[in-house]
Amino acid sequence: MDTTAGGTHIEEIEPGDVLARNIHLGSRVWAASEAFFFLAFFFAFLYLRALNTNGIWRGWPHHHPNPSLAFGIAILICVLACAAVARGAASVAPAMWRNAASVALVLALAAVGLQAAQFSSLGFGPTDGAYASVFVGWSGLFALMLLGTCYWLGTVLSDVTRAGDASPEVRAAAVDGVGFVLLVLAGVEIAAFILLYIVK
Amino acid sequence: MSATAIAVRPPVWRRVIGFNMLTGLALGISGWFLGGWIGGQMAVGHDYLLGTDQNDVGIFMGYLFAIIGWLVGLGFANYPIGRLLGRSPTLREHETAGWTRYFKMCTDHKVVGIQYLFGVGIFFFIGGLNAMLMRTELLRPVERPWPAGQYLTLVSLHGTMMIMMTSAFILGPFGNYFVPLMIGARRMAFPRIEALTFWLVPAAGLILMSAIAFGGIATGWTGYSPLADEGRAGMDAYVTAFILIAISLTLVGLNLLVTILTMRAPGLTWTRLPIFVWGVLATSVLMVLAAPVLVATMTMVLMDRAANTSFFLASAGGSQYLYQNLFWFFGHPEVYILALPGFGIVLEILPVFARKPLWGYRLAVAGMLGVTLLSFMVWQHHLFVSGMNAGLRPFYMLTTELISIPTGFIFLNAIGTLWRARIRFTVPMLFALAFFFNFLIGGLSGVFLSDVPSDVTTHGSYFVMAHFHYTIMGGLVFAFFGAVYYWLPKMLGVTLNETLAKIHFWMMFVFFNLTFFPLFAAGFLDMPRRVSTYAPHLQVLNDFVSASAFMLGFSMLIFIANLVWSLVFARVPALANPWASRGLEWQLPTPVPTENFERIPVITSGPYEYGVAGAPPVADFTPAALPAAGS
Numbered sequence: 001m002d003t004t005a006g007g008t009h010i011e012e013i014e015p016g017d018v019l020a021r022n023i024h025l026g027s028r029v030w031a032a033s034e035a036f037f038f039l040a041f042f043f044a045f046l047y048l049r050a051l052n053t054n055g056i057w058r059g060w061p062h063h064h065p066n067p068s069l070a071f072g073i074a075i076l077i078c079v080l081a082c083a084a085v086a087r088g089a090a091s092v093a094p095a096m097w098r099n100a101a102s103v104a105l106v107l108a109l110a111a112v113g114l115q116a117a118q119f120s121s122l123g124f125g126p127t128d129g130a131y132a133s134v135f136v137g138w139s140g141l142f143a144l145m146l147l148g149t150c151y152w153l154g155t156v157l158s159d160v161t162r163a164g165d166a167s168p169e170v171r172a173a174a175v176d177g178v179g180f181v182l183l184v185l186a187g188v189e190i191a192a193f194i195l196l197y198i199v200k
Numbered sequence: 201m202s203a204t205a206i207a208v209r210p211p212v213w214r215r216v217i218g219f220n221m222l223t224g225l226a227l228g229i230s231g232w233f234l235g236g237w238i239g240g241q242m243a244v245g246h247d248y249l250l251g252t253d254q255n256d257v258g259i260f261m262g263y264l265f266a267i268i269g270w271l272v273g274l275g276f277a278n279y280p281i282g283r284l285l286g287r288s289p290t291l292r293e294h295e296t297a298g299w300t301r302y303f304k305m306c307t308d309h310k311v312v313g314i315q316y317l318f319g320v321g322i323f324f325f326i327g328g329l330n331a332m333l334m335r336t337e338l339l340r341p342v343e344r345p346w347p348a349g350q351y352l353t354l355v356s357l358h359g360t361m362m363i364m365m366t367s368a369f370i371l372g373p374f375g376n377y378f379v380p381l382m383i384g385a386r387r388m389a390f391p392r393i394e395a396l397t398f399w400l401v402p403a404a405g406l407i408l409m410s411a412i413a414f415g416g417i418a419t420g421w422t423g424y425s426p427l428a429d430e431g432r433a434g435m436d437a438y439v440t441a442f443i444l445i446a447i448s449l450t451l452v453g454l455n456l457l458v459t460i461l462t463m464r465a466p467g468l469t470w471t472r473l474p475i476f477v478w479g480v481l482a483t484s485v486l487m488v489l490a491a492p493v494l495v496a497t498m499t500m501v502l503m504d505r506a507a508n509t510s511f512f513l514a515s516a517g518g519s520q521y522l523y524q525n526l527f528w529f530f531g532h533p534e535v536y537i538l539a540l541p542g543f544g545i546v547l548e549i550l551p552v553f554a555r556k557p558l559w560g561y562r563l564a565v566a567g568m569l570g571v572t573l574l575s576f577m578v579w580q581h582h583l584f585v586s587g588m589n590a591g592l593r594p595f596y597m598l599t600t601e602l603i604s605i606p607t608g609f610i611f612l613n614a615i616g617t618l619w620r621a622r623i624r625f626t627v628p629m630l631f632a633l634a635f636f637f638n639f640l641i642g643g644l645s646g647v648f649l650s651d652v653p654s655d656v657t658t659h660g661s662y663f664v665m666a667h668f669h670y671t672i673m674g675g676l677v678f679a680f681f682g683a684v685y686y687w688l689p690k691m692l693g694v695t696l697n698e699t700l701a702k703i704h705f706w707m708m709f710v711f712f713n714l715t716f717f718p719l720f721a722a723g724f725l726d727m728p729r730r731v732s733t734y735a736p737h738l739q740v741l742n743d744f745v746s747a748s749a750f751m752l753g754f755s756m757l758i759f760i761a762n763l764v765w766s767l768v769f770a771r772v773p774a775l776a777n778p779w780a781s782r783g784l785e786w787q788l789p790t791p792v793p794t795e796n797f798e799r800i801p802v803i804t805s806g807p808y809e810y811g812v813a814g815a816p817p818v819a820d821f822t823p824a825a826l827p828a829a830g831s
Binding site: 018019021022025026029030032033034036037038039040041043044047048051052053054056057059125126127129130131132133134136137141151154155158159161162170 | 280283284285286289291389390450453454457458461462463488489490491492493495496497499500503504507508509510511514515516517518519521522525526529
């Protein structure tokens, strides 16, 4: 155990395998929590669509929300590619992690940027019926969640770039963990694409 | 790891000015005004944001920035920013000695446990005061002394505060403090997240109380739409507070789950795991899966109120039934988030004072896991009278009734353990026994509510209110106090006054039953919940209940007096193991060292082998080799 000069910060050296297992399992549990978070929107979509209260699931008469499919496909591709790269990084040599994390980070940020761009030219607003509500809520919160995962990717990138004090197994667990979470988010995005852009 | 922590304490001015609660409050208040201003600017030009006489965007942005300021002031941003800038991953912060560590972010699980105990306790006390005010109103059948709207806000604040705080009531203080000790670990898996989960709780409590300044809460604790969509700005406080608590619960669950699964000491097999830890494990599963749904649901309410979406507004294509479904998908597992740790505590206490092994250990584990699984399949019984599909009613009636079977296992365990035992009627044991008495009444009355015909006639009445108070207060709160009297000597290092403790118990037990049992009758006599007036012929009954409730409240003052007396004035040092318990946590010295264990112990037998001839000690604390935690 080490103590910094200030005396208020104590660092602990602990077997790397325990930390690595914690990160590994923690990422799985976190991914499950995220999946259940979006399960609420999945349920809202199916429930409200089935009810079609007052016949305005798809908005008011003569004004049906119709989000741009091009944006939807572009966002989907970015998310899938990001997840593939981040998840694939776990199975390549550590020397490749820096490049993989950089690419995944750029793709994730691109997906968030595209979502913001789509919102700025959506052609309808959250007030335009239940479908519009689910679309705006699900897509917006997904982008926020992805942005949060970008932070984690950023720390991974920072670690592998500087090759700091983290042990190799902890670094590997972080790469594996963030890749798994992105994989689950990609699954959520596939469901969102099918429901929000195709089924409607 | 060497255990040579050198704690160089900074000067007092540095401790006051640095990252701590005071700074958090200052930045939180500043953030509130900044966020409110930004929200106001965002709303300009958007007619639908300004369609009412209140700017919900400004209020939500105010809360958001207040929360950010609060956390930044406590120092939670330092490490994440440092990590992005290449700082090495670390596990511990501010684990220095001294009282100031209780007012700042600290990653010692024992400090967090004590922070939870007092933090949640304060909000529990406030929620209790609300109950006293409600019973004051109900002394007379007319709207005196408060008008109906204010009474409803009192009801809502009481219910919301109690549900939010009791969710963290056991896992917060006792889960955080004792799980690492009981599994032979030196810390939790994610200490910084552990600290975060606590500091979100006071933020949520303060934000909830701010509802009083914004027109109150008209919905009760369930926050049903469309009333929630139409309510005054106090609903914004309700929504924000619930989101914070749900995030906290999710992270508590994640942390405890990972800790238990990966950091058990060598030899601590699943069949040797203390039953309280099993309860925590089962609760954690519920937390990580159910609480995120609450976050999503409250976010939908937030969007309905601030961005004019229509998730729950039938007039614009939404449905209020969607809210009920989503809320109770969280809400019913929440009941077991409250109950399961209580089961764990009472089953932990019984063998110690019965001096017998826990009867049916595997049955108890099966019961807890069975409750966990079934609790996700019962939520629609809350919608029996809401216009749900009639064809679904029998299924949910059946699953709700089924859940009484694994719950019954816990009673079997208790009966088997107490059978022919030489019981020591200590204060923790008294609370544990009272738990079973109360929970039995709560459980039996629950059967009436799971049956469609009887639920239809009692729904929304005081019968329901009496039922859930018997399960939550009669169950969880009695288990909590059992845990307080059982574990406080280890946590705080002092012995509580036993005479005062017994007075507290008997007053609480007697007046709890005198308060809530008559309310079953009030329910059968058609007295509705959440209404400040009632039929004049019910006044005698209500006056009796109010008088009992005041005495119940007084019993809490006795507990507080005992705590203050024992902690401040008497200060009788606690023995290391005053109950002669086999629990691993009791084998440690009091106070527990910062590192918990000098060496990670090797577990050599189960924790409940009381009276078993030749049973080995529970652990070897000086193993020849030094194994890693969790290996």
